[in-house]
Every structure is written in C-alpha cells, then in structure tokens.
Amino acid sequence: MIPLSGNLRPVLLHTPDGFLSVGVSLVFWLIAIGFVGLAIRRTQGQLGERQVPLMGVMAAFIFAAQMINFPVAGGTSGHLLGGALAAIVLGPWAGILVMTTVIAVQALVFQDGGLVVMGANIFNMGILTALIGYGLYRASVGRQRSVRLATAGVAAWLSVIAGALAVSFQLWLSGTSALRVVFPAMLGVHAVIGIGEALITVAALAFIARTRPDVLHQDSPSAGGLGWVVAGIAMALAVVLISPWASADPDGLERVASDLGFISAAAEAPYAIAPDYTITALGDGLLSTVLAGAIGLSIVAAIVMALARVARSRALHSKP
Amino acid sequence: MHVSSFDHYQGRVSPVHRLDPRVKVVVTVLFIVSTVLLPDGAWTAFGCSWLLLLAATRLAHLSLGFVISRSLVALPFALAAATAVFSVPGMPVFSVKAGPWTLVATDAGVIRFASIMLRSWIAVQMAIVLTATTQVPDLMHALRHLRVPGVLVATVSFMYRYLFVLSDEALRLLRARDARSAMPVEGAVASPSVLWRARVTGNMAGQLFIRSYERSERVYDAMLARGYAGTLMTINPHTMTRLDWLWLAASAAALAIVQLLGRVQLPGPI
Numbered sequence: 001m002i003p004l005s006g007n008l009r010p011v012l013l014h015t016p017d018g019f020l021s022v023g024v025s026l027v028f029w030l031i032a033i034g035f036v037g038l039a040i041r042r043t044q045g046q047l048g049e050r051q052v053p054l055m056g057v058m059a060a061f062i063f064a065a066q067m068i069n070f071p072v073a074g075g076t077s078g079h080l081l082g083g084a085l086a087a088i089v090l091g092p093w094a095g096i097l098v099m100t101t102v103i104a105v106q107a108l109v110f111q112d113g114g115l116v117v118m119g120a121n122i123f124n125m126g127i128l129t130a131l132i133g134y135g136l137y138r139a140s141v142g143r144q145r146s147v148r149l150a151t152a153g154v155a156a157w158l159s160v161i162a163g164a165l166a167v168s169f170q171l172w173l174s175g176t177s178a179l180r181v182v183f184p185a186m187l188g189v190h191a192v193i194g195i196g197e198a199l200i201t202v203a204a205l206a207f208i209a210r211t212r213p214d215v216l217h218q219d220s221p222s223a224g225g226l227g228w229v230v231a232g233i234a235m236a237l238a239v240v241l242i243s244p245w246a247s248a249d250p251d252g253l254e255r256v257a258s259d260l261g262f263i264s265a266a267a268e269a270p271y272a273i274a275p276d277y278t279i280t281a282l283g284d285g286l287l288s289t290v291l292a293g294a295i296g297l298s299i300v301a302a303i304v305m306a307l308a309r310v311a312r313s314r315a316l317h318s319k320p
Numbered sequence: 321m322h323v324s325s326f327d328h329y330q331g332r333v334s335p336v337h338r339l340d341p342r343v344k345v346v347v348t349v350l351f352i353v354s355t356v357l358l359p360d361g362a363w364t365a366f367g368c369s370w371l372l373l374l375a376a377t378r379l380a381h382l383s384l385g386f387v388i389s390r391s392l393v394a395l396p397f398a399l400a401a402a403t404a405v406f407s408v409p410g411m412p413v414f415s416v417k418a419g420p421w422t423l424v425a426t427d428a429g430v431i432r433f434a435s436i437m438l439r440s441w442i443a444v445q446m447a448i449v450l451t452a453t454t455q456v457p458d459l460m461h462a463l464r465h466l467r468v469p470g471v472l473v474a475t476v477s478f479m480y481r482y483l484f485v486l487s488d489e490a491l492r493l494l495r496a497r498d499a500r501s502a503m504p505v506e507g508a509v510a511s512p513s514v515l516w517r518a519r520v521t522g523n524m525a526g527q528l529f530i531r532s533y534e535r536s537e538r539v540y541d542a543m544l545a546r547g548y549a550g551t552l553m554t555i556n557p558h559t560m561t562r563l564d565w566l567w568l569a570a571s572a573a574a575l576a577i578v579q580l581l582g583r584v585q586l587p588g589p590i
Contacts, residue, residue, distance in 0.1 A: 016394035017352050017447070018440030019401065025356075040471045049548070050540055052471060056478020057486070057536035061529055063479070064486035068494060068528070070521035072514065080525060089529065101475050105483065108459065108476075109451060111393050111444055116352050176436055177400045178407035196518070203522015204529065212530050 013081070013125055013163050014106065017114030021174035028170070029119030035127050036100050042093040055094060059101035062086055070196070078196025081163070083129025084137075084156040085201045089208060091217035092134040092228055099126030124166045128235065129159040135232010145209065149202050155232075156201035157194040162239045164190035187243055329382055329452040336380035336453045340564040341462035347571040348450040352443040354575040358582040360428075360435040365582030369442050372574055376446070380453045387452075391444045401436040405429040456480050461558055482539075486532055493524045 043051050062082040069077040082102075087095030100122050106112040113121045136155035140148045164186040171177040208216060330337075336344070351372070358365050377387055406416075410428030417423075454462070457477070464473045502512065502520050512520075540548075 016397055016440050017443035018356055018436055018438075019397060022353065022356055036472070037469070040469055044471065052474045052478060053540045053543060054533075054536045055475045057482050057532050057539060059475065059479035060482035060486045061532035063483050064490040064532075065525045065528055067487060067490050068521060068524055070517045078518075078521075085525070097472075097475065101472070101479050104472075104476055105479055107447075109456070109480065111390060111447055111451070114352070114440075114443065115349060115447055116356060116443070171400050175432070176404060178403040181403040181407075182400055199515070199518035200522045200525055203519045204526040205522075207523045207526030208529060211526070212533070215530070215533055 013121070013167055014103075014113035015117045015121055015124075015167060015170070016111075017116050019114075019174065019176050020117045020120055020170050021176075022116070024170050024174045025117050025120060028117075028123045032100075032119040032122040032127065035096055036122065039093040039096040039100070043091075043097055046091070046093070055097050055101065058086065058090060058094070059098045059105070062098055062102050063105070068200075070200070072196065078193065078200070080200045081125060081129070081160060081197055083125055083163075084133025084152070084159040084197070085204055087130040087134035088137045088152055088155075088201075088205060089216055092130045094217070095130045095134060096126050099129065102126075120166075120170050124163040124170075128162045128166055131228070131232050131235050132159040132162055132239070133232075135228045135230075136236060139229045139233065145206075149206055152205050153198040153202040155236075157191075157198040158236050158239055160190050160194035160197045161187065161243065162235060165239060165242060329380075329386070330455050332381055332453075334379060334381040334453070336376060336449070339453075339567055340558050340560050341454050341458040342465050342558065342560070343564045343568050344450055344454055345459070345462045345466060346568065348446050350572065350575055351446045354579055355439050355443045355446075357579065358435075358439065361431045362435075362582035365578050366435075366438050366442065368578045368581055372578070373442060373445055373449070376449050380449055382449065382452055387445050387448050390448045391441055394440060394444055397440070398437060401433050401440075404432045404436065408432050458558070465558065482535075486528070486535075489531060490524075490528055493528060497524065 043055065047054060062085075065080050065082055065085075067079075069079050071077045083095065083099050086098045089095075090098060103113060103118060103121050103125060107115055107118050107121070133152075133155045136158070137148065137152050140151035165183070168177070168179065168183045168186045171182055172179040351369070355366075355369050358369070374384070377384055405425045406423040406429055408426055408429040410426035413425045413427050413430060415422055415424045451459075460473050460477045463476075464470060497520065502517070
C-alpha cells in the first residue's frame with residue numbers, strides 16, 4: 001500500500017475485486033445496502049425532486065475535487081477523499097448518497113475499486129466518513145466557528161484513518177493480509193494522508209462559510225442528530241483505541257496472526273459470514289472486545305438512529 | 321478530460337456489443353463471483369476462466385492489449401496480498417532478511433498470493449470488457465431493470481453527465497493556480513508554506529463546490545422548464561431476445577463447469 005508514485009491520493013482505499021472473500025464482501029454489502037436505502041429515503045424527504053440533480057452534481061464535484069492536489073514535500077502531494085466534507089456540507093444522508101455514487105462510478109467506469117467488493121468500499125469511504133465526519137461535527141454545532149472548524153479537521157483526519165483501519169480488517173478477515181503488517185502500514189500512511197484531508201476540509205469549509213453560508217447543511221441544535229453524534233463519537237473512540245494498541249502490542253498481533261494462519265488454512269467462509277468473526281475463538285479478550293465494538297458499531301448506530309427517528313415521529317404525532 | 325477518451329470501443333459493433341446490457345451485467349457479476357469463489361491453487365479453473373475471458377474479449381472485438389493495460393490499475397494493492405506469502409503456514413520455500421526480522425515464505429503462502437493476484441486480475445478484465453462494450457446510458461438502464469433503486473441510478477447518470485464538466489472546471493482551477501506561481505519553487509528564497517498551500521487548495525475546493533452547487537441549481541431550473549416531474553424518462557426499452565437468454569444460459573453453464581474444475585481433484589501431477 002506504499003504509494004508507488006508521489007501521489008498520496010486516498011485511492012489506496014479503493015479495494016479491487018479478489019482481495020476480499022465473498023463472505024466479507026456479502027456482509028459489507030448488506031450493511032451498505034441498509035445505509036444507502038435509508039439515505040435515499042431521507043434525502044427524498046428533505047429534497048424532494050431536487051434530490052437527483054443536486055446529488056448527481058455534488059457527486060461529480062467530489063470526483064473533480066479528488067483531482068485537486070497540493071504538494072506536501074519533495075515530489076509527493078496530498079489529495080482529498082471528500083467523505084467528511086460531503087457529510088458536513090450536505091448533511092449525513094446526502095453525504096452517504098453522494099459518496100456511494102462516486103464510488104459506483106469510479107468502479108464501473110474507471111475500474112477504480114471492484115464490483116463485488118463495492119459494498120465494503122462504500123462502507124469504508126462513504127458510511128464511516130459520514131458517521132465520523134458528520135457525527136463529530138454535529139457535536140460542535142452551536143459553538144464558535146473556530147471550534148467547529150477544528151472539530152471538522154479532526155473529524156476529517158479520523159475518517160481517513162477509520163477507512164484505512166476498516167480496509168485492513170477486511171483484508172485480514174478475508175485471509176489476504178497479515179494483520180501485523182497491513183495494519184500498521186495502512187495506519188501509518190493514512191495518518192499522514194489524513195492530515196492533508198483535514199487541512200483541505202477545514203479550508204474548504206471556512207471558504208464556503210464565508211461566501212455562501214446558506215448552502216451549508218444547517219442543523220438546529222434541537223433537531224435530531226443525536227444518533228449521529230453518539231455513533232460518530234463511538235466510532236471515533238474505537239479508531240483511537242485500536243490504533244495505538246495495535247501499534248504498541250506487536251506480540252499480541254503476532255499471536256493473532258498465527259491464530260489467523262490456522263483459521264484461514266482451515267476454512268474461509270464460515271467465520272466471515274457471521275458477525276462474530278469467531279472472535280471468541282481467537283481467545284484474546286481485548287481483541288475480541290475491540291473488534292466487536294468497531295465492526296458492530298455501525299449496526300448499532302443504525303439501530304440508534306432508527307429508534308431516534310421512531311421516537312421523534314411518535315413525539316410529533318402525539319402533539320395536539 | 322473528454323468523454324471520448326474513455327469509450328473508444330463502446331460505439332463499435334460486435335456480438336457482445338449487441339447483447340442486452342442486463343445480460344452483460346449479470347454475466348460479469350457472475351463471472352467475478354465465480355472467480356473469487358475459486359479456491360487457492362485451482363490453476364486449471366483459473367486457466368479456464370481466463371480462456372472464457374479471452375473468448376469474450378475476442379467476440380467483443382477488443383484488443384487484448386487494451387484490456388490488459390487497463391487492468392493494471394489495481395497493481396498497488398499487490399502489496400497487501402504480498403504479506404500472505406510470509407504468513408500462511410506451510411513448507412518453507414525461501415526466506416528474506418528484512419532488518420532484524422527473517423521472513424520465511426511458505427509454499428502455501430506463495431500459492432495464496434498468486435491465487436489472489438490471478439483472481440483480481442481476471443475479475444478486473446471482465447469488468448473492463450463490460451464497460452468497453454456498453455454505453456453508459458444502456459448500463460444505467462440495465463441496472464434499473466435489475467432492481468437497483470431508481471434514485472441511485474438517476475443520480476449516477478447525472479454524475480456521469482457532469483463529471484467531465486466539473487473535472488474540466490477543476491483542471492482550470494489547477495491551471496490558474498500554476499499560472500499564479502502558487503506552487504513551491506526549487507531553491508527559491510521564500511517558498512509558500514504548507515499551511516498556506518493547504519489553504520489555497522481548500523479555497524479551490526470550496527470554490528469548486530460553490531460553482532457546482534450553483535450549477536446544480538441552474539440544472540434543476542432548466543429541467544423544471546422542460547417538464548421534469550421527478551423521474552427520468554426513457555424511450556429505449558430493452559427487451560430480452562432468445563439470443564440473450566442463450567448467452568446467459570451458456571455463460572452460467574460455463575461458469576458452473578469452471579467451479580467444478582476448481583474443486584474436483586483431477587488425477588495427475590497437480
């Protein structure tokens with residue numbers, strides 16, 4: 001995953017076909033379909049018939065924005081992934097829809113990312129970035145601008161790292177890569193790439209807030225969104241907890257990898273399909289807890305948001 | 321960036337071009353799934369898959385060089401699979417000294433790595449054949465027929481329509497930046513700092529966003545003025561002919577045979 005050219009574009013997150021097992025692909029397709037289906041319905045409610053032209057052009061914007069670079073050092077340059085920016089500026093559901101569209105076109109037209117693994121790519125680059133990007137930013141709504149911008153920057157950085165971690169886990173779960181190698185490598189590279197993402201996101205956000213603040217997705221503090229904040233903070237915490245643990249405990253990782261070798265030689269499909277991922281069979285308490293938390297959080301987040309929506313609609317209907 | 325730079329072959333005529341796009345999409349997905357499902361070391365099955373791919377390429381009147389050169393896009397990911405060489409238990413084949421560690425490659429690891437690379441390479445080539453033989457509007461219609469939500473298909477169609485327009489916009493912004501010497505110069509006394517460059521880049525992204533947003537408003541107004549009521553109409557319904565069904569059945573049968581080949585223990589030195 002070390003970039004071969006000087007181009008640090010987060011294209012390293014576009015997994016091609018063949019690197020993830022069918023079981024892992026299927027699980028993440030189900031997660032992606034769930035979120036995207038929700039996103040379609042929510043944006044339809046918010047935007048009505050403006051939905052398609054706005055989302056389509058915004059998706060084209062993200063694609064074009066990913067071409068804009070800025071040189072960092074030597075011959076390398078940083079690029080924008082755009083997931084966090086899309087979610088903050090357009091709102092979380094529109095952000096998910098827009099990133100899904102970008103990923104679909106990149107895979108279908110440019111073969112940048114596979115077709116069978118598209119569910120996982122959508123999760124890594126669209127859903128995680130919306131969860132962390134919007135969730136954290138939403139937590140800072142109502143505060144002064146500098147705090148909001150700083151939060152957006154941190155959110156953008158974390159979203160890139162989360163995507164990298166998710167790819168590492170998916171590669172490991174599919175038996176493609178050794179966790180002890182791919183995890184720190186992806187983490188290291190994307191911690192640097194994420195800085196570029198954070199800087200560009202903050203600058204773009206500041207520019208938009210200066211010139212056309214009416215266009216920014218506005219959330220009144222009383223509106224819903226608590227679910228997003230909870231999910232976003234939880235996901236961000238998971239990322240923050242896993243990364244240093246994994247880097248600081250190579251022995252634990254080596255033990256996991258040797259267990260992995262046995263598991264992957266024995267069977268590919270069963271542990272990848274079930275949400276347990278044979279966590280208990282790995283026998284490492286910390287790993288099982290953290291893995292379960294990180295991977296299951298998105299499912300939990302979906303449930304939380306659905307419940308929040310039901311609760312709010314019930315409250316609305318109960319008014320005289 | 322221009323549309324024609326990507327669809328050299330889409331306007332051609334061939335047996336594959338004439339197929340119903342639904343058949344092409346379904347066969348491509350089935351082929352990729354079949355390829356990914358093949359177990360490690362199933363060289364005969366991999367070879368047969370590649371032969372099927374070759375047949376599709378020839379029937380589509382595509383040049384093999386074109387397909388192969390486009391298929392190299394996923395090469396950086398080879399590094400991810402490379403770790404498999406050293407981490408799958410088996411008989412040691414060779415060892416590499418990397419600093420304080422000695423990495424031992426096993427036969428099972430090498431087989432796993434080669435299998436992953438082959439699967440990925442074969443799968444992406446089939447996807448290339450699909451995109452090279454299907455016009456994008458037909459591809460969108462096919463997805464719609466295959467029950468992909470209409471909103472998503474319409475959004476993707478819009479994105480495709482405008483991505484070249486907005487990419488040109490982004491290229492103009494980049495050229496304007498270069499023309500104003502906003503990039504660091506080798507050996508200059510005072511080069512702009514990284515933070516300044518990031519702010520310029522962020523402003524460009526923000527500028528592009530605002531232009532895109534306002535463009536989308538104009539697009540929407542134009543559509544309203546032309547009678548847009550929320551759904552995109554088409555005057556090109558696709559119907560499945562007997563030939564299409566035949567292709568579908570033959571492809572499914574061929575893939576089933578490939579799967580069998582991959583799992584049955586053939587006698588002989590394999």
